[in-house]
Each structure stands twice: as structure tokens, then as C-alpha cells.
Amino acid sequence: MFWRKQASHFDLDDAEQRQAKIKELRAALGPLSACGEKYCNEACLVRYLEARNWNVDKSRKMLEESLKWRAARRPEDIRWPDVSVEAETGKMYRAPFTDREGRTVIVMRPAKQNTSSHEGQLQYLTYTLENAALNLPQGQDKMVWLIDFTGWTLAHRSPFKTSRESISTVQNHYPERLSAAFMFNPPKIFEASFKVLKVLIDPKSAQKLNFVYKENEESMKTMYNHIDPEVLPVEFGGKNNVVYNHEDYSKLMTRDDIKTASFWGADGNHAMNGHSVPEGKSQSSLTVAKAS
Numbered sequence: 001m002f003w004r005k006q007a008s009h010f011d012l013d014d015a016e017q018r019q020a021k022i023k024e025l026r027a028a029l030g031p032l033s034a035c036g037e038k039y040c041n042e043a044c045l046v047r048y049l050e051a052r053n054w055n056v057d058k059s060r061k062m063l064e065e066s067l068k069w070r071a072a073r074r075p076e077d078i079r080w081p082d083v084s085v086e087a088e089t090g091k092m093y094r095a096p097f098t099d100r101e102g103r104t105v106i107v108m109r110p111a112k113q114n115t116s117s118h119e120g121q122l123q124y125l126t127y128t129l130e131n132a133a134l135n136l137p138q139g140q141d142k143m144v145w146l147i148d149f150t151g152w153t154l155a156h157r158s159p160f161k162t163s164r165e166s167i168s169t170v171q172n173h174y175p176e177r178l179s180a181a182f183m184f185n186p187p188k189i190f191e192a193s194f195k196v197l198k199v200l201i202d203p204k205s206a207q208k209l210n211f212v213y214k215e216n217e218e219s220m221k222t223m224y225n226h227i228d229p230e231v232l233p234v235e236f237g238g239k240n241n242v243v244y245n246h247e248d249y250s251k252l253m254t255r256d257d258i259k260t261a262s263f264w265g266a267d268g269n270h271a272m273n274g275h276s277v278p279e280g281k282s283q284s285s286l287t288v289a290k291a292s
Helices: 015-029 034-039 042-051 056-073 080-087 118-134 160-173 188-198 217-224 246-264
Strands: 092-098 104-108 143-148 178-184 209-212 242-244 289-291
Touching: 015 042, 015 056, 034 056, 042 056, 056 160, 080 092, 080 118, 080 246, 092 118, 092 242, 104 118, 118 160, 118 246, 178 217, 209 217
Parallel strands: 104 143, 143 178, 178 209
Antiparallel strands: 092 104, 242 289
């Protein structure tokens, strides 16, 4: 009598099977530097496994590419003076409020684009993502994006090369970091641009995108379910009279640079060259906005 070998079935809800996959991925990576070990903690490994449907080989390849990217781009070495010019108009910043689960919120305002530097814009995106991860509360590893299209026209459209590399950076090197994204008041003309860019976005991430309109009560409820209107700024349909203030934000980022350097054991002068972002740091109590 012959027995047919049963194909192994991975049960996502089985804690033992999950741990076995995590252990397998860690072993597949081989020896890592001290910084690599910091980056490849359990939460990190889980994110890469989730991004590749718990296929260890595909997850390993993705993670190895991220480690190469981090070695080349050195995101943990970027400091506020390197990118502050990109932030002068408030086109992207970590919000002074969180979502209902305490997650970091990143505000993006493409109509306030103030430079044409491909490298500068990518560096600032990377810095902002690193900072957002630094300030995630214990037990959270995802963030929320609020993309405000107020005043956006085709003249504000980023070059395709910059958009493509930005999407690649987020998807390939910050996997499973996005909880939800809210596209606030996008104009009709944006839809044509979005159709071109959407082909670059993986389906899993695309499902997290929500189009919301200030005059559409039902769509606003979607955002309110994630962000309390009491903390949401008035300009985004909330009740909070706060606005971006570059001077205050610069002070906050300067302090956060010290936290980053401390985490890496660096002196704050670009001395570190490892591969990581911190996990589970508490959000700074500093405010970056003033009452209008």
C-alpha cells in the first residue's frame, strides 16, 4: 500500500507555524552585522513574510534587497539639516496627532512641492518614513497617510521617475508599514494621473487607499473612523485649529535626530552605517503645530 504525501499547509493563525517560518527566515539570512541584527528583529521579519504571503524564499530575497538598499542609501544616517529645505512649505511632515489606535500619521501635501530635486525628495521621503517608524507606539508597526490634494494641479505633478522610485521605496523597503491612506479632496484631473501610477502599486496596498471629500459626509466618515475629528485639523475636515509651523517642526526633528543617533549608538554626525529602523518607541510629547 502506498501513502500519498500530503502537501504541507501553512495556517496563518497557528502560532507554532508562524514561529517556524520566522525562525526559518532568520536562519536563511545567515550572519548579520550588529546593525543588521537590530533591523531584522522579529517584527521586521514578520512584515517581510506578510509582504510575500509567508513564502520564506521570497521574503528572504526581498529582505536582502532592503539590506542592500539601506547599505547604499544609509537612511539611519539622514539628519534634519540634510532635508530641512524640503520641508519648508510643509509638503510632508509627521502630524502632531495620531489615529484612534495611536499610530503615527504622515501628512503629505503635493500642492506645496517646493523643489525639483529627485534625490532631495527621495531622501526626505526616506527620512520621514524612518522618523514615523521611530515614533510608533509599543505594539504598533503601521502608520497612516493623509494626502491632501487641496490646490493640486498638473503643474504640481512629480516626474514619473520620482513617483516610480518613491512607490518602490515604500513598497519594497517599508513593507506592511501602511495601515490606511486617505486621499483628501483629489481633483478630477488627478484621476488620470492616478490610473498611470496605480499599475505600480501592489493590490494589497491599493486596497488601503481611500478617496475622501470634504463635502461628502459618507466619505469623511471613513476617515473619522480612523482619526478622531476632535484631533484632526480644520483644514482636513476636523475641529482642531492647528497648522504646520516649520520652526516648531525643525525643533522637534532636531530632538528626534538625537533619539535616532542614540538608538544606533551614533554620535549624531553620520557615524553609523547599519541597517535598521527602531521598533516600538513612544511618540514624542513635543508639539509641532501652533493654534491658528
